Amino acid sequence: MPDRTNPPQPPVAAPTATFAGILRPERLAEHVQLRRWPASPRVSHWVENYWSLRWDLPEGASFASEVLPHPTCSLTVERGDHPRPELAGEEVVVTGVVTRRFDVEIRGSGRVAGLRFRPGGLAALTGQSAKAWTNRTLGAGPIVSEAIVAALAALDLAGDVEAGTGAVEDGFPERAAQDARYHRVLRVVADMLEDRSILSVADLERRHGVSARTLQRDFLHYVGVGPKWVLARYRMHDVVEALDGGFDGALTDLALQHGWYDQAHFTRDFTALVGLPPSRYRRAK
Known part of the structure; x- marks a missing residue:
């Protein structure tokens, strides 16, 4: 008989996104340190990868970052001298699929770390419709668990961000639903x-x-x-x-x-x- 108390996990999906989309990536690299690392098998049913950004520009300098986003939602913690206006005072946010070019003016100092979900991953995790997040940036509290929000807020963005992602993963369900x-x-x-x-x-x-x-x-x-x-x-x-x-x-x-x-x-x-x-x-x- 099948074990219904511990159903098998769905298989880890093939790659569902690339690292394309940054316009003139060589120019971005002159101003911003970008890191990416894979999601662990613990959360890879929902999450494609982790990423972080850090920059320290001299006073008066700026850089226009331009990205053609993917059909994915992101969950980020963002801190800096000049926060994005759409954050509206929030530090941990969900950004839905962006259908236009995503422009951010990089100034001063800033740190960002986050998760890039697979296409559909955040909706599958939460049971909510991704249509509600398209072209929007929202506080993460009403969307994901308190444990995930708290773990992201506790990340040391000036230190080893990757080391803190285990606590973020602890907020995810132990097993993915059969969907x-x-x-x-x-x-x-x-x-x-x-x-x-x-x-x-x-x-x-x-x-x-x-x-x-x-x-x-x-x-x-x-x-x-x-x-x-x-x-x-x-x-x-x-x-x-x-x-x-x-x-x-x-x-x-x-x-x-x-x-x-x-x-x-x-x-x-x-x-x-x-x-x-x-x-x-x-x-x-």
């Missing part, structure tokens, strides 16, 4: 990342045997945005990564390779998200 819809979201997202030939939701329907309507419903609940948006964002990450890596071919070829059917639509989408046309972005490198 077939969340597992399907993870499989679909992992497929988007693994196979660059997937360029449309119709491709996902055929490969996973699920309707576009079901995918839309599941993604809106767990991720906070639809599957078409997620796929387009990952492909835009690929485009920016190629340009940052020195791609010097025709932009029309780059657009076609990543799912755009003509350069006009590609240029429009790139400009709307990044803030300047791809030709200018490449020249500014």
Whole structure:
């Protein structure tokens, strides 16, 4: 008979995010120390990785950090001379999926540490809908457990942040719930990342045997945005990564390779998200 008191844990998911998205990462590295480290098996059902930022700029200096965010929620503790206005006095916050370019002006000194959830991970953990967090930064108290909030607030951001993440993990459930819809979201997202030939939701329907309507419903609940948006964002990450890596071919070829059917639509989408046309972005490198 199966052991119903200790059901098997769901398998650890394949990677569901990359480290792409930072515009001109070499410039960020001149001003900000960025660290990333993997989540432990204890929480990896929900969490993709941990990360931290620290900076100490001289008085009067500043740097505009620009990021094309992932379809993920983050849980962070943030301290500094010039806190983000959207924190509204909170130190431990949840930031939902951001559908636009994420801009932060780096000034003075600051420290940030946090968890990047898998797409849908925070909704699966809390049972809440990610739609409520899209394009919002909220105090974490009403969303995650008091134990997680307290452990994040207690992190020594000036010291060894990684050493304190065990206490954060202690606030997570011992076992993940069996959630077939969340597992399907993870499989679909992992497929988007693994196979660059997937360029449309119709491709996902055929490969996973699920309707576009079901995918839309599941993604809106767990991720906070639809599957078409997620796929387009990952492909835009690929485009920016190629340009940052020195791609010097025709932009029309780059657009076609990543799912755009003509350069006009590609240029429009790139400009709307990044803030300047791809030709200018490449020249500014």
